[in-house]
Amino acid sequence: GDSVTQMEGPVTLSEEAFLTINCTYTATGYPSLFWYVQYPGEGLQLLLKATKADDKGSNKGFEATYRKETTSFHLEKGSVQVSDSAVYFCALRKGAQKLVFGQGTRLTINP
Amino acid sequence: IAGITQAPTSQILAAGRRMTLRCTQDMRHNAMYWYRQDLGLGLRLIHYSNTAGTTGKGEVPDGYSVSRANTDDFPLTLASAVPSQTSVYFCASSDSAGAQADTQYFGPGTRLTVL
Numbered sequence: 001g002d003s004v005t006q007m008e009g010p011v012t013l014s015e016e017a018f019l020t021i022n023c024t025y026t027a028t029g030y031p032s033l034f035w036y037v038q039y040p041g042e043g044l045q046l047l048l049k050a051t052k053a054d055d056k057g058s059n060k061g062f063e064a065t066y067r068k069e070t071t072s073f074h075l076e077k078g079s080v081q082v083s084d085s086a087v088y089f090c091a092l093r094k095g096a097q098k099l100v101f102g103q104g105t106r107l108t109i110n111p
Numbered sequence: 112i113a114g115i116t117q118a119p120t121s122q123i124l125a126a127g128r129r130m131t132l133r134c135t136q137d138m139r140h141n142a143m144y145w146y147r148q149d150l151g152l153g154l155r156l157i158h159y160s161n162t163a164g165t166t167g168k169g170e171v172p173d174g175y176s177v178s179r180a181n182t183d184d185f186p187l188t189l190a191s192a193v194p195s196q197t198s199v200y201f202c203a204s205s206d207s208a209g210a211q212a213d214t215q216y217f218g219p220g221t222r223l224t225v226l
Contacts, residue, residue, distance in 0.1 A: 032212045043115075043201055043217030044154070051212045089153060096209040098144070098169065103153040 002027040006090050006102035013080055014110050021075040021105050023064075023090035031094040033057075033066055033073040038087040038104070047075075047088070082109045113137050115218035117202050123224045124192050132187040132221050134202030142208035143185040144215065145169075145177060147198040154201065160185055161208035192225045199223070 007022040025033065032051045036044040048057030053068035062077045073090060090102040118133045136143065141162045146154040156169030160179040174196060176188045185204075189196055202218040 034214075036217075041219075043219050044203075044215075045217065046214045049212060049214070093211050093213075095211055098156050098159060099215060101153040101155075103151060 002031065002092060002094060002097070002100050004090050004092055004100055004102035006088075006105050008103075008105070010106040010108060012108045012110065015082055016079045017109075019075070019077040019080045019084075019107070021088055021090075021107070023073045023075065023102060025071050025073065025090075025092050027071075027092055027094055029094055030068075031092040033064070034091040034093070034099070035062070035064055035073070035075050036089040036091060036101075038089065040086070044089060080107075080109050082111050085109045114216055115202055115204060117200075117218040117221050119221060120219070121222040121224075123226065124189075126193055126225055127191050130189045130192055130223070132189075132200055132202075132223070134185045134187070134218060135183050136185075136202075136204045136216075137183065138204060138206075138216065139182060140204035140206050140216070141182070142205045142213075143179065144203040144205075145175070145185070145187045146201045146203065147171065147196075148201060148220070149198050157187065157200075159208075192223075194225045197223060197225045 003026045034049045035047040037047045038044045048059040050057040050066035056065045087104045115136045144159045145157040158177040160166045200221045203215045205213045205215045
């Protein structure tokens with residue numbers, strides 16, 4: 001079945017560092033890909049998404065590019081802030097099927 | 112606009128007791144979902160509803176039931192709670208059940224502990 005694999009956390013960085021959180025997926029066809037973020041004590045909220053190959057989703061300085069050839073959707077940010085500390089979830093959806101989530105990556109940014 | 116509200120925020124429950132987690136959305140979304148979040152396992156779908164009056168089973172439905180009497184409300188019931196149901200429960204909604212790129216909107220969660 002369809003699945004999503006994220007890099008294991010936790011990830012700890014200093015403020016202004018470059019961030020990459022790896023995400024790869026297994027699915028046939030052309031799923032839509034998502035990054036959701038969960039801030040401490042809150043529910044998940046959509047960070048960005050991409051719906052077809054080579055699409056780039058972006059929001060709040062974060063970017064991810066839908067790479068069909070490598071089945072990847074890595075999340076990047078050039079300069080992280082303390083306020084980016086959260087748990088990040090990669091997810092896919094194909095057609096009318098339900099969202100499939102990765103296990104989440106906890107990110108901590110130190111000042 | 113409140114979005115999605117869940118109640119209670121947290122609950123400690125004795126094993127064997129019945130419990131209903133409440134979820135209400137004010138976005139007039141057609142589809143609603145219940146997930147549980149466990150450490151290291153991400154989110155797993157328990158039950159879903161594509162539209163009012165219909166429900167379906169997700170990945171981990173055993174021990175849970177749902178109903179969707181109207182568009183706004185989607186309660187989750189544990190008929191006889193067991194310790195393995197200790198988790199954080201999230202309700203979510205989306206405008207359409209069938210649109211691949213639709214965003215899901217999540218509530219703040221209910222932290223449930225079964226002793």
